[in-house]
Amino acid sequence: MKPRRPSCADSGSECDPRDLEKFESAARRRMAANARERKRMQGLNTAFDRLRKVVPQWGQDKKLSKYETLQMALSYIMALNRILTDSSRHSTPHRQWLDLQFDSLQTETYPCIVRYSSPMEHEHMHPSFSYHYEGLQVPT
DNA sequence: TAGGCCATCTGGTCCT
DNA sequence: AGGACCAGATGGCCTA
Numbered sequence A: 001m002k003p004r005r006p007s008c009a010d011s012g013s014e015c016d017p018r019d020l021e022k023f024e025s026a027a028r029r030r031m032a033a034n035a036r037e038r039k040r041m042q043g044l045n046t047a048f049d050r051l052r053k054v055v056p057q058w059g060q061d062k063k064l065s066k067y068e069t070l071q072m073a074l075s076y077i078m079a080l081n082r083i084l085t086d087s088s089r090h091s092t093p094h095r096q097w098l099d100l101q102f103d104s105l106q107t108e109t110y111p112c113i114v115r116y117s118s119p120m121e122h123e124h125m126h127p128s129f130s131y132h133y134e135g136l137q138v139p140t
Numbered sequence B: 001t002a003g004g005c006c007a008t009c010t011g012g013t014c015c016t
Numbered sequence C: 001a002g003g004a005c006c007a008g009a010t011g012g013c014c015t016a
Helices: A017-054 A066-087 A094-105 A119-123
Strands: none
Touching: A017 A066
């Protein structure tokens, strides 16, 4: 809503220069606030773009929405966390095990990875993580 | 044409 | 007082 310009006709009195000054000052502040808000949102969008670049995407054709990006990031973090957790439970050398997991993780078709360990974890998973990736077996 | 997503404007609230 | 952050409203663009 724009600040209402004081009208001499409305009041039926003389224009008070101080009213005009107040109006102009308010208008200037509003414009400055709008500019700051635009800049802030641009910063936020830049952050979303950076996040999109590091989370898996199911096709290159369609950009993830902001909501999808957040969901995917959460799922991705959980998947990585699970890999780290699992790696500490097995006898193969950590480095080798991790390399194997990350290779699988970064395949072009990245359809997904994880077995859920708790309902809460499941609740936050991105839908594209809801498949079991057959090739990703824990080495014995 | 409806629905989803987004950018922008705006007023409110909190913090410095 | 002024800036940062937030959420609601609004309008534009795109796709099924």
